[in-house]
Amino acid sequence: MRVSSPSTRLFTRLPLAGNYPAAVALALLALSPYLILTTATSLAEPQIMGGIGATQYELQLSSGMSNAAYAFGAVAAADLVQRFARRRIYLICECGFVLSSVLALSAQNIGMFAAGLVLQGLFTGMLLVAALPPLIIGHPIDKLQTTAAVVSLGLFGMVAFGPLVGGLVGSLGGWRPLFAGVGTLALIGLFIGSLTFEGNDPPDRRAGFDWTAIPLAFGTTALPFFGVSWLTRGDFSDPQFYVPVFVGLLCGVFLVGGQYRKAKPLMPVRPISNTLPVVGTLNAMLVGACFTTLLELIEVYLTRMAGYSPLRIGALVTPQILGVLIAALLFRRLMSTRWTPYLALCGTVSVAVGAAVLLAASTSSASVTVPIASFFLGFGAGAGVTPGLFLAGFSVPAAQIGPTFALVELLRSEAAFLIGPVLLHFALVQGLADGFHQAVGITLGITVIGILALVTLYALGGARPEAPDLVSWHAGTDTGYHSPALLAAVRGR
Numbered sequence: 001m002r003v004s005s006p007s008t009r010l011f012t013r014l015p016l017a018g019n020y021p022a023a024v025a026l027a028l029l030a031l032s033p034y035l036i037l038t039t040a041t042s043l044a045e046p047q048i049m050g051g052i053g054a055t056q057y058e059l060q061l062s063s064g065m066s067n068a069a070y071a072f073g074a075v076a077a078a079d080l081v082q083r084f085a086r087r088r089i090y091l092i093c094e095c096g097f098v099l100s101s102v103l104a105l106s107a108q109n110i111g112m113f114a115a116g117l118v119l120q121g122l123f124t125g126m127l128l129v130a131a132l133p134p135l136i137i138g139h140p141i142d143k144l145q146t147t148a149a150v151v152s153l154g155l156f157g158m159v160a161f162g163p164l165v166g167g168l169v170g171s172l173g174g175w176r177p178l179f180a181g182v183g184t185l186a187l188i189g190l191f192i193g194s195l196t197f198e199g200n201d202p203p204d205r206r207a208g209f210d211w212t213a214i215p216l217a218f219g220t221t222a223l224p225f226f227g228v229s230w231l232t233r234g235d236f237s238d239p240q241f242y243v244p245v246f247v248g249l250l251c252g253v254f255l256v257g258g259q260y261r262k263a264k265p266l267m268p269v270r271p272i273s274n275t276l277p278v279v280g281t282l283n284a285m286l287v288g289a290c291f292t293t294l295l296e297l298i299e300v301y302l303t304r305m306a307g308y309s310p311l312r313i314g315a316l317v318t319p320q321i322l323g324v325l326i327a328a329l330l331f332r333r334l335m336s337t338r339w340t341p342y343l344a345l346c347g348t349v350s351v352a353v354g355a356a357v358l359l360a361a362s363t364s365s366a367s368v369t370v371p372i373a374s375f376f377l378g379f380g381a382g383a384g385v386t387p388g389l390f391l392a393g394f395s396v397p398a399a400q401i402g403p404t405f406a407l408v409e410l411l412r413s414e415a416a417f418l419i420g421p422v423l424l425h426f427a428l429v430q431g432l433a434d435g436f437h438q439a440v441g442i443t444l445g446i447t448v449i450g451i452l453a454l455v456t457l458y459a460l461g462g463a464r465p466e467a468p469d470l471v472s473w474h475a476g477t478d479t480g481y482h483s484p485a486l487l488a489a490v491r492g493r
Contacts, residue, residue, distance in 0.1 A: 016196040020143055023135050024150050026196050029189025030094065030131040032158040033101075033182035034070070034124035037117075038063075039162030040178065042299055043310040044169040051175060054110040057233040062114035064229035064417065066121035068221035071413040073125025074406035075217040079266055081129060081402060082207040087199045089130045093123040094190040101183030105176045116179075128409060133402040134197070136393075141474045149332035152386035153324065160320040160378050163299070167314020203399070213266040216255035217410065223248030225417055231425040245418070252414065259407075267407040271396045275461025276341065276483035279454055280391025281408050283344045286450040287384030289415040290351050291377055293443050294358060295320075296420050297427060298370060301436045306363040316370045323350075323378025331387055338465035340387050341458065347384025348451050350376045355444035359437060385412065394468045394480030419446070462489035 016022040041048065041063065049059055080089055097120055104116025136147050169178050227244035234240055259269040272281065298317060302308045308316075327347065334343050354376035361369040392408050393401045423442060427435035462484045473480035485491070 014195055014198060016192070017198050018139075019196060020139050022192055022196040023139065024147075026189060026193045027131045027135045027150065028154050029185055029192065030090070030127040031124060031154045033097065033185045033189075034120050035155070035158040036162045036165055037120070037178075037182060038067070039159050039295065040166030040169065041175075042296070043163060043166030043303075043314060044175045044178065047170060047173055047175045048113070052107050052110055052113050054113070055233075057229070058110045058114070060232040060421075061226070061229040062110065062117050064225040064421075065114065065222070066117040067413060067417050068225035069118045069121035070125040071410045072217055072221045073122040074128050074409050075125075075267070076122075076214060077126035077129035078403040078406040079207075079210055079214060080126070081202065082204045083202050085199045085202060086130050086134060087197045089126065090193055090197050091190070093126045093130060094186055094193060097123040097127075097186045098183050098190065101179050101186065105179035105183065120182075125409070129402045129406050131193075131197075132405060136401060137398045137474065137476075141470060144470060144474065145332045145335050148335045148386065148390060149328040151389070152328035152331055152382050155389075156378075156381045156385060157321065157324045157328065160317075160324045160381070163295070163317045164314040164321075167309075167311040170310025170314075172311070210266045212258045212262070213255060216251045216258070219251035220248055220255055220410070220414065223251065224414065228418060228421040231421055235429075236425070252411075267403045268396050268400050269407065271400070271479075272392045272404060272407075274395065274483035274485050275458065275463045275488065276481050277392040277395040278486060279341065279458050279461075279463075280344060280388035280395075281411060282388075282450075282457075283348055283391075283454055284385045284388030284408055285412050285415040286447065286454070287348050287351055287380055287388070288412040289419040290355070290443050290447050291381040291384075292416040293420040293423050294351075294355055294373075294377055294440065296424050297436055297439055297443075298358070298373075300424060300427070301361075301432060302366060302370070305432050305436070306366055308366070316367065317374040319371045319375040320378025320381070323375045323380070324382040327379045327382025328386070330383065335387075335390065336467060336470055338467045340391060340468070341463075341465065343383050344387040344391065345451070345454070347380045347382065347387065348447060348454070350380035350383060352380075352444060352447040352451065354380060355440055355447060358440045359444070361436075361440075391481070394470075394473055395483055396479060398473055398476050419443075457486070460487050460489050461485070 045056065045059055048054070049056065077089060100116045100119035100123065104113055104120065107113035107116060132151065136144070165178065169175050223244040227241045227248065230238060230240045236242070256269055259265040259267050260273065272278065295317065299313055302313045302316070331343060334340055354373040357369055357373040357376065389405060389408055393404050396404050423439040427439040429435065430438055468480035469478060470480055472478035
């Protein structure tokens with residue numbers, strides 16, 4: 001796998017260097033283990049709590065901090081890759097993930113388990129920035145469309161696969177073997193990566209630590225994720241909820257604003273502040289948040305109201321895997337055309353359709369409505385998030401795609417983890433029988449309003465459908481999209 005200025009000496013030592021299938025396997029094995037866990041552990045909660053003597057709040061807090069660490073890790077890696085070779089970062093993070101998995105699977109108390117889970121999130125976020133850009137820009141341009149489909153499967157295919165895994169664990173037991181399994185996958189990834197991942201000369205070894213971005217990114221992730229985790233044991237009126245959320249969101253505003261104004265920012269906020277990348281980023285945030293929310297609502301409703309077993313719940317939502325697969329194949333065909341923004345919009349519409357189907361769900365009809373809704377949710381996640389990522393990624397030079405993905409994933413994770421637990425708590429407070437449908441209705445409303453807002457923003461920007469200039473982008477000579485400024489049509493720009 002080649003990055004900038006690969007070392008010839010190292011290249012000759014690596015038997016799989018430049019091998020595209022090996023590079024694909026490397027990237028998938030870097031991301032998949034943790035992403036499976038993000039949706040698998042919810043259905044295995046009783047077994048995990050019993051195994052380590054934890055409360056639901058402690059487990060929710062551990063999961064929340066792990067998600068925060070994932071988002072923060074992507075930003076931290078964007079800083080580190082400026083000064084250190086990506087190969088070194090990749091190997092350290094993969095080793096760290098394996099050791100974190102051992103820590104989690106051997107945990108005898110919540111402290112050990114939480115530490116393992118948080119470190120898994122941190123290392124996976126760093127792997128996102130260390131492993132994905134070389135796969136995207138380090139191979140011939142004719143591989144780019146396949147790579148886009150791989151990214152879609154890596155980000156949401158494994159998330160969609162998680163509930164089935166969690167259902168098996170929740171019904172049959174064996175949460176420790178689950179963590180042993182993901183650790184083994186990471187170990188295989190480490191082996192393949194050691195034979196594949198070439199070294200590179202960092203772009204700026206003398207770059208200093210970004211004292212404005214990194215601390216603010218930590219506050220942006222850790223504080224809100226702690227606040228919403230508190231809802232497991234408290235309420236909306238508790239200062240433990242609203243103070244961390246407010247301060248964390250304020251940190252996020254200062255982070256984005258500071259990066260926009262900075263001459264040499266860590267993350268390219270200014271270049272992606274035009275119509276196409278803004279629409280793509282907002283679309284990814286909207287779809288990711290609504291998909292996560294609806295999946296959580298389905299699992300809780302079927303567990304507590306319908307009394308379904310974890311395995312049955314996992315099987316009912318499995319059609320989302322098919323939806324993600326179809327979306328990935330469709331994006332592979334459309335990525336190089338002018339239809340990418342429309343595919344992203346179709347993804348959001350598909351999530352809205354899935355939410356509308358869930359409004360008709362009941363304990364007696366769930367066996368029919370949930371699989372149908374899950375298919376639309378899976379397609380929506382695959383078609384809405386990954387095209388949104390690339391709308392932003394193709395709007396900056398190829399060398400900046402890593403920091404761009406870090407920013408978009410930070411914002412997407414923030415939206416997903418804020419909306420999901422809040423609406424789930426709302427449903428529980430209202431009484432799950434009615435609260436489920438009310439929360440689904442609110443999610444549907446957010447999705448529809450978001451669709452109208454995104455279409456309006458796209459139109460007011462004066463954007464016209466155009467195919468990205470992938471040749472110039474891949475060569476590093478220009479951006480793929482030349483997007484009009486925000487509101488250009490009404491500002492005369």
